[in-house]
Structures are given as C-alpha cells and as structure tokens.
Amino acid sequence: MGGFAPARRAGAALLSLEDRLFQQRYDKINEIENLGFEAYPRKYSYTHTPTQVREAFEKKEAEELDTEKPRVRVCGRLMTKRRQGKAGFCHIQKDGEQTQLYVRHDAVGERDFDLYKVLDAGDFIGCEGYVFRTKTGELTVHAENLEFLAKAISPLPEKYHGLQDIETRYRQRYVDLFANEDARDVFVKRNRMIKALRGALDSRGYIEVETPMMQQIHGGALARPFSTHHNALDMDLFLRIAPELYLKRLVVGGLDKVYEINRNFRNEGLSMRHNPEFTMLEFYQAYSDYRDLMDFSEELLRTAAEAVLDGATKARFREQDVDFAKLARFTLREAICELWPHPGDKPTLEDLKDLERVKQFVAVHNQNADKKINLRDGVTLGTALQLLFEETCETRLVQPTLIYEYPVEASPLSKQKPDDPDWVERFEIYAAGMELANAYSELNDPQEQRKRFELQVAMQAHDAEAHQMDEDYLRALSYGMPPTAGEGFGIDRLTMILTDSPTIRDVILFPLLRPEGEIGMAERLRAAETSTGGET
RNA sequence: GGGGCGGUAGCUCAGUCGGUAGAGCAUCGGCCUUUUAAGCCGCUGGUCGUGGGUUCGAGUCCCACCCGCCUCACCA
Numbered sequence: 248m249g250g251f252a253p254a255r256r257a258g259a260a261l262l263s264l265e266d267r268l269f270q271q272r273y274d275k276i277n278e279i280e281n282l283g284f285e286a287y288p289r290k291y292s293y294t295h296t297p298t299q300v301r302e303a304f305e306k307k308e309a310e311e312l313d314t315e316k317p318r319v320r321v322c323g324r325l326m327t328k329r330r331q332g333k334a335g336f337c338h339i340q341k342d343g344e345q346t347q348l349y350v351r352h353d354a355v356g357e358r359d360f361d362l363y364k365v366l367d368a369g370d371f372i373g374c375e376g377y378v379f380r381t382k383t384g385e386l387t388v389h390a391e392n393l394e395f396l397a398k399a400i401s402p403l404p405e406k407y408h409g410l411q412d413i414e415t416r417y418r419q420r421y422v423d424l425f426a427n428e429d430a431r432d433v434f435v436k437r438n439r440m441i442k443a444l445r446g447a448l449d450s451r452g453y454i455e456v457e458t459p460m461m462q463q464i465h466g467g468a469l470a471r472p473f474s475t476h477h478n479a480l481d482m483d484l485f486l487r488i489a490p491e492l493y494l495k496r497l498v499v500g501g502l503d504k505v506y507e508i509n510r511n512f513r514n515e516g517l518s519m520r521h522n523p524e525f526t527m528l529e530f531y532q533a534y535s536d537y538r539d540l541m542d543f544s545e546e547l548l549r550t551a552a553e554a555v556l557d558g559a560t561k562a563r564f565r566e567q568d569v570d571f572a573k574l575a576r577f578t579l580r581e582a583i584c585e586l587w588p589h590p591g592d593k594p595t596l597e598d599l600k601d602l603e604r605v606k607q608f609v610a611v612h613n614q615n616a617d618k619k620i621n622l623r624d625g626v627t628l629g630t631a632l633q634l635l636f637e638e639t640c641e642t643r644l645v646q647p648t649l650i651y652e653y654p655v656e657a658s659p660l661s662k663q664k665p666d667d668p669d670w671v672e673r674f675e676i677y678a679a680g681m682e683l684a685n686a687y688s689e690l691n692d693p694q695e696q697r698k699r700f701e702l703q704v705a706m707q708a709h710d711a712e713a714h715q716m717d718e719d720y721l722r723a724l725s726y727g728m729p730p731t732a733g734e735g736f737g738i739d740r741l742t743m744i745l746t747d748s749p750t751i752r753d754v755i756l757f758p759l760l761r762p763e764g765e766i767g768m769a770e771r772l773r774a775a776e777t778s779t780g781g782e783t
Numbered sequence: 784g785g786g787g788c789g790g791u792a793g794c795u796c797a798g799u800c801g802g803u804a805g806a807g808c809a810u811c812g813g814c815c816u817u818u819u820a821a822g823c824c825g826c827u828g829g830u831c832g833u834g835g836g837u838u839c840g841a842g843u844c845c846c847a848c849c850c851g852c853c854u855c856a857c858c859a
Contacts, residue, residue, distance in 0.1 A: 267793095267810080267811090267827085267828070268793055268809085268810060268828085269793085271810065271811075272810090327819070327820090329818050329819065329821055329822095330815085330818090330821095331814090331815045331816060331817090331818070331821080331822085332814075332815040332816060333815085333816055334815090334816035334817080334818090335816085335818080336817075336818045336819065336821085337818095337819095338819080347818085347819075349816095349817070349818085351816060352816075353816080354816095367809095367810090368809080381817050381818075381819090382817050382818095383817075383818080383819080385817095385818090385819075387817085387818095401793085402793045402794080402809070402810075403793085403794080403809085404793080404794045404795085404809095405793085405794035405795055405807090405808050405809065405820095406794090406808075406809080406820070407794095407795080407807090407808065407820045408794070408795045408796090408808085408820095409794090409795090410794075410795095411794085411795065411796095412790095412794085412795090412851090413851070413852065414790090414850070414851045414852085417851090426794095468858095468859085469858085470857090470858060470859085471857085471858090489859095511859085513858065513859080515857060515858050515859095516784095516856075516857060516858075518854095518857095518858090519853085520858090520859075521857090521858065521859075525859070527859080617855095618855080618856095675859095681859080682858090682859055683859080684859090685859075712857085712858085735859080736859095737859050739859085740859070750852095760850090760851085761849090761850065761851085762850095763850070764849075764850080
C-alpha cells in the first residue's frame with residue numbers, strides 16, 4: 248500500500264506506539280510556544296530567497312564576505328539539521344533551492360538556540376544574519392536570530408533517498424514536490440513550455456479563449472465522455488472531450504485566430520500515455536489550410552523544446568534522442584511503404600489503392616506481429632490503411648514526424664482533398680512513438696458536415712465513440728465559416744518527451760488514482776490534541 | 784477487464800529450507816562551536832496490505848480481496 252500508515256483504532260485513548268513520532272512532533276508545538284514563539288504566525292519579510300543568496304554572493308571570496316558581512320533575511324522549510332553541542336548547521340529550502348544556516352548559541356542567544364534544538368525537519372523558519380563562507384567554501388547564513396514560521400507534524404521522508412514510493416509520490420504530490428527536486432523541476436519546465444507556446448501564439452495575434460467544459464453534445468473528437476447533471480436546469484451534460492466545435496463557432500463569429508489551452512476529459516483507460524483528464528492546446532486560424540499549419544507546427548515544437556531545453560532542440564527521452572529542430576513529413580500511405588517492418592516485398596503506393604492487396608499486407612503483418620489487426624467485415628480501404636499505419640508505424644516514429652492525408656471515414660470534421668474525396672486534408676504529428684498533434688483543414692460546408700454527422704449517427708449503434716449530430720454547429724456553419732485550419736497539441740505528452748518522463752503521471756500534478764481508503768488524519772490529530780500535556 | 788510483478792519500522796530496503804522480525808536513516812536520551820548522507824554512545828520503534836486456509840508453527844505455502852507498477856485492448 249505504501250504511504251504513511253493510517254491511524255489505528257478509533258477512540259484509542261492511550262498514546263499509540265505507532266503514532267509516537269507524530270505525537271512527539273505535535274508536542275513540540277507547546278515547547279515552541281513556551282519559548283515565546285507562535286506555532287503558526289502570519290508572515291515573514293525576507294530579503295533573499297536561496298537562489299538570490301547564491302546569485303548575489305557566489306562570486307564573493309570568503310575574505311570579502313568576512314569584511315562586508317552582508318545582512319540577509321531568509322526563510323524556508325528545514326530540510327536537514329546537524330548539531331554539535333552549542334552550534335549547528337541546517338539547510339532551509341525555498342523555491343526548490345537550499346541555503347545553509349549556521350546557528351551558534353553565542354550568536355543567536357538562549358531562546359533562539361533552544362528553538363533550534365527542538366526544530367524538526369519539515370518545519371518552516373526564518374533567519375536573519377550575515378553571509379559567509381564555511382571552510383569548505385559553502386555560502387552560509389550566520390544566524391543572529393531565528394523565527395518560527397510553521398510546524399510540520401508529519402515526519403518527512405528520509406533525506407538521502409527522498410520519497411521513492413511511486414504511489415505515495417502521486418497521492419501526496421505535496422511531499423514529492425518538496426522532497427524530490429526532479430519532481431518539482433518537471434512542473435517548472437512544463438510551465439515554461441506552456442508560457443513559450445502562449446507567447447508564440449499571442450505574438451501572432453491569436454486570442455486566447457475559454458469555451459465550455461460542460462457540453463450538451465460532446466463533439467470535436469471520437470471518444471467516450473464523462474457525464475454529469477445540472478440540477479436547477481434538470482439537464483444532462485457531458486464533460487468535453489474536445490473544444491473544437493466551440494472554437495470553430497468563434498471563427499464563424501470573426502475571431503479569426505483563437506486558441507485555448509485547457510483540459511479535455513475522456514472516459515477511457517489509463518496508461519503511461521493516457522490520463523482521463525489531459526491538457527490540449529487547440530488553435531484555429533482562418534483563411535488557411537492544413538499546409539499552412541505544417542510549418543507553424545514545426546515552429547511551435549521548436550519553441551516548446553527550446554523553452555524547456557535552454558535553447559537546445561534535442562531532447563533525451565527514454566535513452567533516445569528526439570530532435571525537434573525539424574519535422575520529417577510523409578503521407579500516411581508513404582509511411583506504410585517506407586517504414587514497412589516485415590520481411591518480404593514492401594507495399595507500394597499502387598498496392599495501397601486496392602483493398603484486397605491491403606488485406607494481404609494486413610495478413611503479412613498479423614503473421615509477423617504479436618499484436619494482430621482485426622479487420623471488420625465490410626471494412627473500407629481507408630480504415631484498413633489507418634489500422635495498418637497505426638500498427639506498423641506509430642511506435643517507430645521516434646523522431647518528430649508529420650504524417651498527412653487521412654481517410655475520410657475517421658475524420659468527420661475535416662475537409663476532403665479536392666482531387667481525392669476519400670482522403671482528407673489532415674495531418675498528425677508523432678514523436679517518441681506517441682501521437683502529439685492532430686490538425687486539418689476544417690470542413691466548413693454545412694451540407695457536407697450534415698452528411699458526415701449523419702454517417703456518424705448511423706455508426707452509433709455499434710460505436711460508443713461515434714460523433715453526435717450537432718444542430719447548433721450546423722447552424723453556425725450555415726452563417727458561413729471562412730476557410731480555416733485548426734490543430735490540437737497534447738501538452739502532457741510533449742512535456743513527457745521534453746522532461747524525459749516515461750509516464751504521463753509524472754507530468755500531471757495529481758493523476759487519477761483509485762481511492763486509497765481511510766487516511767485517518769482527523770482522528771490522529773484529535774488523538775494528538777487530547778494527549779497533549781499528558782504524561783510523556 | 785485479461786496477464787505478469789510488487790506491498791515488511793516514519794523513510795529506504797534485507798529477510799535463506801516454513802522455526803517466532805533485521806539494517807541504515809529519522810525519532811528519543813547523552814557528548815560535541817565550520818558540519819553537509821556529520822560523528823560517537825545508548826534506547827525506542829512492527830496487527831509483515833486485508834481476510835480466510837494448510838501446519839505443532841506462516842513475512843515465507845494456498846485461496847479471495849484491496850492498492851500500486853508493468854503489459855494487453857480503446858484512445859491523444
């Protein structure tokens with residue numbers, strides 16, 4: 248089970264042996280207050296964060312600091328504590344960086360040194376003093392007074408190994424974030440990436456918008472939704488699986504360049520690449536087609552990579568280099584031919600025009616691969632090709648690659664190729680074997696859109712993910728939507744690659760987990776309160 | 784949902800053939816005024832995920848369940 252063990256029997260009047268650590272720490276609140284400190288005071292005015300201490304003084308020699316004795320006020324969470332009699336060293340951590348304090352009895356006085364003695368790892372303190380270098384050269388604050396800022400009652404993970412238990416890291420991300428530097432770093436980088444993407448879109452005149460999370464008709468993608476209910480209106484609602492149809496309504500309304508960075512919700516399985524709620528960047532650009540978005544996508548990916556990788560484009564993900572400097576480009580059919588993994592004749596573009604030939608290649612694949620392709624009766628050429636592509640190519644697209652031209656059957660919102668109506672003007676971007684983005688020339692002919700919806704509705708009988716009819720969307724298109732191209736980017740997956748995080752749970756602060764059962768913290772606190780002041 | 788692996792002290796982990804529970808760190812007590820995985824001495828700390836079963840005896844073997852990880856299926 249992992250994690251911090253729950254409190255034992257409810258109503259246990261005696262000090263449970265197992266809760267001793269917790270109780271000991273709790274009892275220190277009294278000791279701290281008896282020294283004249285508040286256990287949970289209001290604020291602390293600091294002059295330097297640990298980072299600022301480093302930046303301000305790292306170039307100064309020990310002698311220089313000894314002369315200047317620069318004064319600072321620092322604060323943070325106590326992470327380590329070493330004491331030798333009437334002095335000691337400790338590290339406090341703030342904003343992911345640490346500063347060492349040197350606390351001497353003769354410098355801080357009786358009361359503050361008594362405080363130092365009872366401090367536990369995890370407590371928050373403030374410290375005023377001057378900066379010097381120890382004999383090993385570490386920048387350190389020579390304390391002249393201490394303030395107590397907040398008590399940590401629960402014990403911290405071991406300082407050397409940190410918090411290793413994966414389950415606890417996800418369930419108690421608040422511990423993971425301060426105990427494991429890498430965990431914090433992922434989310435800082437994720438934010439840098441999102442800011443860079445926003446900047447790239449904003450500077451091109453895009454408007455950021457927020458469209459409904461709760462929708463009466465779940466559209467814009469093929470996926471199973473979460474459903475909920477609004478009481479006052481007695482109305483069933485779905486959490487959105489995509490913002491697409493609302494963003495395109497905005498293009499109808501004249502917001503020619505719009506984007507949204509927000510959550511989508513899909514009621515499907517969890518995996519290293521899937522979390523039920525995930526973050527998409529979705530953007531639309533009027534008077535453009537999918538080809539215009541190809542170059543822009545390349546730029547956006549490079550921008551994101553550089554933001555995370557300090558100007559570099561080559562990420563290291565699961566022992567492989569993934570270089571976002573450029574995007575290789577293939578049509579879906581070219582990819583099948585070029586990347587054909589099995590022995591024997593490779594398919595040619597000519598072969599892929601014939602369903603029977605394609606079925607033969609599917610059979611070859613099924614002979615050579617563990618994972619078989621199951622073609623339904625009456626399968627269309629396009630669907631067969633898409634399945635063949637997904638099975639033979641997808642995981643092998645490690646370097647960022649743009650795959651374009653998709654079969655019309657699986658693309659109910661995309662515009663057809665003018666010379667080949669079985670195929671649509673659509674591309675997807677793959678990297679590290681994962682789909683990262685999906686883009687197309689938006690279907691803006693309401694008559695054709697109506698037919699596509701009707702095809703989807705007909706599929707609903709055997710396909711829970713089929714698209715619903717959306718009357719209002721058709722009405723919007725009937726007012727005219729300019730030629731438009733749109734794209735969705737999977738933010739979590741891109742973050743995975745750029746931060747070398749093998750699972751999506753490592754880039755989502757609070758990934759979905761099963762309920763963990765009774766935690767018992769209220770009971771534990773209740774017990775701690777009633778046994779305080781008793782015999783110890 | 785199927786398959787594989789795992790859950791032992793607050794944390795990180797050992798635990799042999801089934802023989803009655805171990806280490807390091809942390810905590811607690813003592814010594815220590817430049818340490819940094821501080822050090823030295825001493826003491827604590829466990830319904831071995833939960834519930835059954837087999838056995839003279841179960842952390843260990845069997846069954847069921849819970850939680851997690853990996854994997855398969857659907858998906859971005």
